[in-house]
Each structure stands twice: as C-alpha cells, then as structure tokens.
Amino acid sequence: MSAADFKCLLVSQENDAYVRRVERRSVDALPEGDVLIRVHYSSLNYKDALSATGHPGVTRRYPHTPGIDAAGVVEESNDKRFMPGEEVICTSYDLGANTPGGYGQYIRVPAGWIVPLPNGLTQRESMVYGTAGLTAAMSLHRLERHGVAPGSGEILVTGATGGVGSLAVAILARLGYSVVAATGKPDRERFLLDLGANAVVHRNEVDNAGGRPLLAERWAAVVDTAGGNILATALKSTRSRGIVTCCGLVASADLNISVYPFILRGVSLQGIDSAECPMPERTYIWEKIAGPWKIDATDALVTERTLETLEPEIQRILHGRQTGRVVVNLIEK
Ligand SMILES: NC(=O)c1ccc[n+]([C@@H]2O[C@H](COP(=O)([O-])OP(=O)(O)OC[C@H]3O[C@@H](n4cnc5c(N)ncnc54)[C@H](OP(=O)(O)O)[C@@H]3O)[C@@H](O)[C@H]2O)c1
Numbered sequence: 001m002s003a004a005d006f007k008c009l010l011v012s013q014e015n016d017a018y019v020r021r022v023e024r025r026s027v028d029a030l031p032e033g034d035v036l037i038r039v040h041y042s043s044l045n046y047k048d049a050l051s052a053t054g055h056p057g058v059t060r061r062y063p064h065t066p067g068i069d070a071a072g073v074v075e076e077s078n079d080k081r082f083m084p085g086e087e088v089i090c091t092s093y094d095l096g097a098n099t100p101g102g103y104g105q106y107i108r109v110p111a112g113w114i115v116p117l118p119n120g121l122t123q124r125e126s127m128v129y130g131t132a133g134l135t136a137a138m139s140l141h142r143l144e145r146h147g148v149a150p151g152s153g154e155i156l157v158t159g160a161t162g163g164v165g166s167l168a169v170a171i172l173a174r175l176g177y178s179v180v181a182a183t184g185k186p187d188r189e190r191f192l193l194d195l196g197a198n199a200v201v202h203r204n205e206v207d208n209a210g211g212r213p214l215l216a217e218r219w220a221a222v223v224d225t226a227g228g229n230i231l232a233t234a235l236k237s238t239r240s241r242g243i244v245t246c247c248g249l250v251a252s253a254d255l256n257i258s259v260y261p262f263i264l265r266g267v268s269l270q271g272i273d274s275a276e277c278p279m280p281e282r283t284y285i286w287e288k289i290a291g292p293w294k295i296d297a298t299d300a301l302v303t304e305r306t307l308e309t310l311e312p313e314i315q316r317i318l319h320g321r322q323t324g325r326v327v328v329n330l331i332e333k
Pocket of ligand 1: 044045046047131132135158159160161162163164165182183184185203225226230246247248249250251272273274275317318319320321322323324
C-alpha cells in the first residue's frame, strides 16, 4: 500500500439509502491538517454506527468515512510536537463525524487532536478502549473527584454489556469497587461477572415507571449510558450526596425528573463529554488507562474485525445487541 492510495469504508447516500463500501481513496482527498497518520487500528462505537447509517446529528456530508477512533503511526507532520514514526492515538473532536475518520488507513488531522500513545499500551489495546474507554474512565475520574472510593458502596453501571458499560464495569471492578451491572441481556450474566461485576440485575429493575419523585436510596454512584427513564430512576435511587454520570441516550435523550433528588439528597448529576474533553484531562485519563486502570482485554470482551467484516457489527450495535468492544484492524496483509 502507498499513502497515495489507501483503503477505507466509504458511506454514500444513494437515493434514500446509505450504502457502505470498502473503496480506495487518495490521500489528496483528505482535508488539510497538521499530521498525516497511518491508521493501524480503529474501533466501533454507537456514534460510528449512526454515522455509517446517515444519522444527520452525527454526519452532515456524504460520501464520508466514519471512525471516531484511530491509533497508528505519524507519517508526515507540520507540527513539532509529533515526529514521523511516533505512535499516536486520535479520538473524538470531529474525527469520523464530519472529518474522514479511522475507518480509513490514513487520516489527516490537527495536531491538537492527537495524544502520544502512552507507555504500557499497544496501538491495538488503545482501541479496545477508544472513545468508549475514554468515556468510562472519565466517568470514574468524576466519581473519584466527588470523593467516591471503593468502600463507598454499590456503583450501578447501566447498559453494562455495551462498550462504555463493559469497560466501566471492568475498570471499576479492577479498582475494587462493588459494581452492580444492569443489562437487557440476561444471557450475558456470566460475561459481566467475569468482567468483575459483583451482581447483575435486569435493566427493568432500574427502570422504575412508578412516577414517584424519590425511591429507596441504594447507589453510592451511577455510571449511566442509557439516559431517559433509566437515568431518572438512577437519580431517584442514589444515596444522599451521591453522584450520577450521564453520557448516553440509547434509551432516550429525554430526562423527566423533579428537583427532589438534588434538593433533598444533594445528588449530583455530572455530564460526560468525551468529544470535547480538554487535552490535559485527556492525557491524564490515557495515562491512567495505560497504568493503574488497565484491565485484562480478554477475548470475551474484544471482537476483532476488518473493514470488510464490520457490517454485521454495525447492525448489532445499532440494535443494542453488541457485547463488549469491536476493534477494527486496518493493517494490510
Ligand atoms: N458523552 C460521551 O462522551 C459519549 C461517549 C461514548 C458514548 N456515548 C454514548 O453512550 C451510549 C453508549 O455508547 P456505547 O458505544 O457503549 O454503545 P453500545 O456499545 O451500543 O452500548 C449500549 C448498551 O446500552 C444498552 N441498551 C441498548 N438499547 C437500550 C435501550 N433501549 N434501553 C436501555 N439500554 C439499552 C445495551 O446494553 P445492555 O443490553 O447490557 O443493557 C447496549 O449494549 C450511547 O448513547 C453513546 O452515544 C457518549
């Protein structure tokens, strides 16, 4: 492969449908930017599946190459912070949204989007985490800053078999927290226990439809990926002075709740915005991921695919049926 001609997953709009094909493109078609990166690994996030299927809230212009995560090697750089040959990670910002992303063997991006690959992580391992892992780790960072510690009590993780959820379960368990994993996939209980969850509950148990403003206090903290009534239920059942992090909307983008959890129990609701995570915090989180928060990336957690074999995984994640993380291998054999 030469940099002039590389492989990518190209999503095109044809009539009312969005069609995905593996094609070859030229680096000349990439946007202006400081650093050209040869991508070796990417990953699959829910947002990638939305971009790959024409969701206008993620991607406005097609044809487009999704992939909000990329790990690879610097090929050319106009910025003295990055030298050719250096291993790097690029996630979030506009990558894979309206900038051609990690489902191409080359990306060209601003230097301000790039993190040097930390010691202790391979490129592939960094994509086991990707945006999902960064989000899970940011959530944990917020819990720690709030004073939540392994002895504080039970931590609920919702959407627990998903990318963010499974990594949150694994990292929290690795650090000795007592984790309750909520899932809509009861057949994946063994998977969640193997990740380190202390208990597994059905999603319905943390989705209270009763309409009461407060529920019995249970959680020291919650890492929520679902939104909607699951997030509302989490806020109502978090203990006094506890914290709930909110990153996702797979259940719903709406939040219908009274102020009582906030004004009677002092519960905090903390938003997680990994796409715009400032670089000092981003670098700090990646160092944690590569060091004390590093988990065992078992075969049960990680599925590896190529651009040619990614389509079923896109459909699976779109329909909430994905388990763990999908790493995309772009290394040409
Ligand atoms: N704010 C940020 O910075 C940020 C970053 C990354 C991701 N996100 C968001 O976080 C969410 C999760 O992302 P992800 O990449 O982890 O996706 P994912 O791998 O698809 O995981 C989502 C999980 O949520 C559960 N779920 C699916 N449909 C549901 C429903 N209708 N009601 C309740 N739970 C449902 C499923 O787990 P179970 O079957 O185990 O319940 C599913 O596996 C998405 O909304 C994504 O956009 C936000």
